[in-house]
Amino acid sequence: MRAFTRGLLGIAGFLVLWELLGRSPLIPAHALPPPSVVFGELVTQLTSPEFIGHVVATVLALLIAIVIAIAIAVPSGLVLGSVPAVRHATRAVVEFLRPIPSVALIPLALVMLGFGPETKITLAVYAALWPILFNTIYALDELDPLLVDTARVFGTGRLGVLFLVALPSALPFVLTGIRLAATTALIVMVSVELMAGSQIGLGYFIMEARSGPGRMDQVLVGTVVAGAIGVLLNNGLERVRRRWVAW
Amino acid sequence: MSNMLEVADLGHTYGDYEAIGGLSFTVRAGELVCVVGPSGCGKSTLLRTISGLIEPSRGDVSLKGSHLAVVFQDYSRSLFPWLTVQGNVEFPLRSLPRAERRVRAAEALEWVGLSGAARKRPWQLSGGMQQRVAIARALAYRPSLLLMDEPFASVDAQTRFELEDLLLRVRREHDTTVLVVTHDIDESVYLGDRILVLSGSPARLVADLEVPLPAERDQVTTRTDEGFVALRSKVARLLNVGKPSMDVEKWAEAERESLSETVSS
Amino acid sequence: MTKFLQRWTVFAGLVAVWQLLGWFADDPFFPPPSKIVSAAWDWWVLEPENFTGHVVPSVVRLLSGWVIASVLGVSLGLLLGRSDRAMEYAGPLLVFLRSIPPPALVPVFLLLFKAGTSMQLATIVFGVIWPVLLNSVDGARSVDVTKVDTSAVFRIPRWQWVLGVVLPAASPKIFAGLRVSLSLSLVLMVISELVGTDNGIGSQLMQAQREFDYTRMWAGIVLLGVLGYGLNTALLAVERRALAWQPRSRDEQHA
Ligand SMILES: Nc1ncnc2c1ncn2[C@@H]1O[C@H](COP(=O)(O)OP(=O)(O)OP(=O)(O)O)[C@@H](O)[C@H]1O
Ligand SMILES: [Mg+2]
Numbered sequence: 001m002r003a004f005t006r007g008l009l010g011i012a013g014f015l016v017l018w019e020l021l022g023r024s025p026l027i028p029a030h031a032l033p034p035p036s037v038v039f040g041e042l043v044t045q046l047t048s049p050e051f052i053g054h055v056v057a058t059v060l061a062l063l064i065a066i067v068i069a070i071a072i073a074v075p076s077g078l079v080l081g082s083v084p085a086v087r088h089a090t091r092a093v094v095e096f097l098r099p100i101p102s103v104a105l106i107p108l109a110l111v112m113l114g115f116g117p118e119t120k121i122t123l124a125v126y127a128a129l130w131p132i133l134f135n136t137i138y139a140l141d142e143l144d145p146l147l148v149d150t151a152r153v154f155g156t157g158r159l160g161v162l163f164l165v166a167l168p169s170a171l172p173f174v175l176t177g178i179r180l181a182a183t184t185a186l187i188v189m190v191s192v193e194l195m196a197g198s199q200i201g202l203g204y205f206i207m208e209a210r211s212g213p214g215r216m217d218q219v220l221v222g223t224v225v226a227g228a229i230g231v232l233l234n235n236g237l238e239r240v241r242r243r244w245v246a247w
Numbered sequence: 248m249s250n251m252l253e254v255a256d257l258g259h260t261y262g263d264y265e266a267i268g269g270l271s272f273t274v275r276a277g278e279l280v281c282v283v284g285p286s287g288c289g290k291s292t293l294l295r296t297i298s299g300l301i302e303p304s305r306g307d308v309s310l311k312g313s314h315l316a317v318v319f320q321d322y323s324r325s326l327f328p329w330l331t332v333q334g335n336v337e338f339p340l341r342s343l344p345r346a347e348r349r350v351r352a353a354e355a356l357e358w359v360g361l362s363g364a365a366r367k368r369p370w371q372l373s374g375g376m377q378q379r380v381a382i383a384r385a386l387a388y389r390p391s392l393l394l395m396d397e398p399f400a401s402v403d404a405q406t407r408f409e410l411e412d413l414l415l416r417v418r419r420e421h422d423t424t425v426l427v428v429t430h431d432i433d434e435s436v437y438l439g440d441r442i443l444v445l446s447g448s449p450a451r452l453v454a455d456l457e458v459p460l461p462a463e464r465d466q467v468t469t470r471t472d473e474g475f476v477a478l479r480s481k482v483a484r485l486l487n488v489g490k491p492s493m494d495v496e497k498w499a500e501a502e503r504e505s506l507s508e509t510v511s512s
Numbered sequence: 513m514t515k516f517l518q519r520w521t522v523f524a525g526l527v528a529v530w531q532l533l534g535w536f537a538d539d540p541f542f543p544p545p546s547k548i549v550s551a552a553w554d555w556w557v558l559e560p561e562n563f564t565g566h567v568v569p570s571v572v573r574l575l576s577g578w579v580i581a582s583v584l585g586v587s588l589g590l591l592l593g594r595s596d597r598a599m600e601y602a603g604p605l606l607v608f609l610r611s612i613p614p615p616a617l618v619p620v621f622l623l624l625f626k627a628g629t630s631m632q633l634a635t636i637v638f639g640v641i642w643p644v645l646l647n648s649v650d651g652a653r654s655v656d657v658t659k660v661d662t663s664a665v666f667r668i669p670r671w672q673w674v675l676g677v678v679l680p681a682a683s684p685k686i687f688a689g690l691r692v693s694l695s696l697s698l699v700l701m702v703i704s705e706l707v708g709t710d711n712g713i714g715s716q717l718m719q720a721q722r723e724f725d726y727t728r729m730w731a732g733i734v735l736l737g738v739l740g741y742g743l744n745t746a747l748l749a750v751e752r753r754a755l756a757w758q759p760r761s762r763d764e765q766h767a
Pocket of ligand 2: 290291292396397
């Protein structure tokens, strides 16, 4: 409880600093509206169906992207992690693909997929793949050979070992990978919305607020909400990991 | 002979758990004093208060001189893996000029017989060698008091004998004042000029015994010496070995009385 | 050697398949590798001012942003990591700040710093500081009790405590953070160049898109991939040297 209070004090201190900075003549008032203004605007926006629509669009696209990324990365990770030959063979390809930043693919995705949600979902999937894939492979590396041998002794086949032994013991790592992936996907999602001029979403809201009326308070409302989504996702997935994966 | 360390009515409580209660003793210059006590009685706590790592709840510790070195039981953790053996020995000497640091480290490594290992990393050495590095580091610091917390508890028996003799040799050659904490009765008698026997928690001083053995000791002859055997069984009796546990307070009182009788008779 | 062959064979095979498909399909979206390479050659080698005017500034910004973030992140992280109290105050705030998608702050930085290098640096620094910071906190916390006691007993000076004990003890974690940050800085470099500049790899990509020049777009993407691969390899080499004191070499493929 003490620690909780201190955490709140830390955040309060940050807000006070921001308020002072925002009101000081050092910084042009329109560039950094103080938190009092931003929170007023936040309340207004949270009751506006249009803003809620943007938030829902982003969160929905994000969830779809995460699910697709899991569906691709976990099976691939299981294959790469349990068949060394495949892993060595594909290693150079993977090492070359991984550092390509997903945002670099924005222009390509735009011309191929257009301005709809497909673009941002595809790019978020691409970004979210890697942490899940690598954590799954890593988890299989860490797999206790004794467990596998035990299962083999009891006549479990290769697939059986994969699903009954490898997958459950890899789960904590995989969930950590998913948590990292979710954060990354959120960043990419908002970036794409911001820059690729999609028609809806939190990033689009921020872009509109900036380029149209230059409402920095609305920009910051969007930012704060995006940060809040990030915290919720992160803590939620962390809690899932702790609740379901007790071993 | 002057007193190097004076401890007066030292007590420490963790929360409301009393670990040591009212200890008073002195260590004279050049002396090697062993502290024995049952496991968990508060020996490490005593050492930590003397070394200033924790502030005692009450009482006074006064040390002549300012330097103090500690050799911990866990050598693998007290040595820094990112430094070489020589770097580890030089670790406390950073305020000295580089050349002097070198000389002192080389010297200390020679005392413990590790001149050849100066460029190695600690983890490339055996456990006994690592503990010798820790001893060399402490000696290079030229402490007015060297504290050791169960320094030989984590090495095998053979190495342990070697390290005990090493300690006796270097402290004789360099006139170091040493306070060794141990739970091994034989070790305390073999090493010490004096033995402080502590009771179980809270730690109280049960006895302060002179060791009636010559300064030169030998793993074979000393350990079969009559004086050694007699003192060892006395310490064992004081530590209540083999007896069912009873009221510590009363027991310590009784032991003290019987002891003063034997001393006066 | 066989492993080396194995991995590059598949890589080369995939490139070859792509090349063949590209020839036969003749799809403007997927030019064959030969065309991409020749476009890259024309673009950056035959016109060196494209290289010095776009690629070099991008890399300089990326590295400066990463270095600034690393220095800030490590110093702040070691400080916070050695004080439970400070971490209690700062922890929740850090969690929130870390969760903000950095591109969302680009408009704010644009107004605060004007378009240009300082705004781009701010974006990169804000975006990549978190892995370094949080890993440094973790690392600084991991100094074990015996080492803390040993340092206290020998009364070593403060600078030696920080640079000689806490920093090396935390360095394995710090390097893990540095690697994540480095690959993130590539992302943020591109993001910061997509708006408000006319130089850099990112802006060249945008321009290629506007001109529907898919081959150049691919060249830019490949360049970024090569850049990321090269930077990561270089950092791994530095890490291997810096952490050579570690008793056991660790698994390197896990980022
Ligand atoms: N930081 C602490 N907080 C609370 N209690 C502690 C702490 N450190 C030690 N104790 C308790 O104080 C008592 C004495 O501990 P200490 O480590 O001094 O014993 P010891 O004689 O060195 O034991 P051992 O022979 O096992 O090394 C123990 O019962 C221990 O549980
Ligand atoms: Mg102890």
